[in-house]
Amino acid sequence: MSFFGKKRPSLPDAFEAQTLEHLDALYAVSCRLTKAPLDAEDLVQDTLVKAMRARGQYEPGTNLKAWLFKILHNTFINKYRRGGLERLVLEGPDADPLADGWVSAASMRALRDPESQALRPLVQEEIHKALDELPEEFRLAVVLSDVEELSYKEIAEVMGCPVGTVMSRLHRGRRLLQKRLYDHAVYLGIAPADDALSEEAGAVDIARYRARKRGHG
């Protein structure tokens, strides 16, 4: 008899090999989206199976990683529909208006190089927490840009929104991170408390943003 019956498998090809090269990146982003390693694994596995099924839609020569992230994002939205969890984060204690951006020179020096002050683990942990607490759209935009180095256009395709929206999400997400890090630095005593972020440049009102997201704003 044949050793394979009639189920002799086709060979893995370049598409599969290249897809697997992005496994770590998919898993890392998935961890930040789901915030749970087991959910992250399921999400990536679903994503890759869908990618295999939809491979005919991938245009060779375009960014495969961005294409895979798009499937991951869509799968995430369908599987983990935004509900109570995000609302809790959005309306929680951190939902205060956010200033847009000026940090004094002294604070910048204090924040910039935490390694030299042996505070890296504390600051790193704070960044981790702050990232997890960002609204999902901000978090994904920041991760895709800062970690995966996708362009604005590619992020827009992944997230299914205009480039302007991507820029706005990136800006707001980064400012939230910066503010959180600044507050932490003040708490640790490495930045002066009176050196607050100024609110002169148009505060980002997260409460209003969330209301709009829910269709009430």
Place this chain on the structure above:
Amino acid sequence: MTTPCRTVACLVETYLDDELEPSQLLEVEKHTTTCTTCRERIQLDRAIRMGVRRSVDTKASVSFRARVTHSMTAERWASAERAAASGVPTWRAVGLAVAATVAAVMGLERQNRPETDGVAGPVQANASASVGLDAMIDQFVDWHARPLPPEITNVNDLPGFEPYVGVPVRPRALAPFGAKLLGGRILPVREQNCAAMLQYTLDGSHRVSIYVFDPRRVGTHPSKLHAKIIGSAPVYVGQIKGWSIAAAERSGVGYAIASDLGDDASAELALAAAPAP
């Protein structure tokens, strides 16, 4: 007139994202050569991005990678079967893959059962029977011909594969043969088995793949290879699809080698990889 700090501050983010128009890029770079505050603003943004990068950097575990590879392989098989059943390819590349599959099946059948030449019909009821050693060796040849990137590159990580392979994955060092380990990975073989694949280069010019597997479910006597006695131990050697293959069992662990070497060299390496009983 110089660009004010506030204008530059608004551009810093896009500057670091490498998305500024050339004229704005010049503006920022010119300004930051003289303005310490804006330079520090850039450094702060960079530092935070570095922190985000560290925070997100998470590697998929070996076991998860094996699971994913397995499910992708299963999906590939399922797609090919769906396409064969419907007669309509589900994706563009299926034609190529099916052609390769049919060619491989025809090649195999020609070697083993000339009377079934060219048959590539629907799935038979008994097709899910356990895969034999020959089938596994054919898979090894395929993986050798088109290797996937290694999951580990440190020999000390090899024991991490053992829970998936089911037998010790501790081949002897092949350095005395001039072999250099490039890395290793877990590969799915049918019936939910996994084999460990170790990729080497030999004398810098030959590519050698060594596989460690559990021989219990697949038997120890490959019909497509012929036995060769080296010392007191039988080693099975032969050529498949142009690659030299050798397989041996030692202390309940299966070893196979795929390379472009001759039969004798492959047999020697297979025995060398197997720890002495």
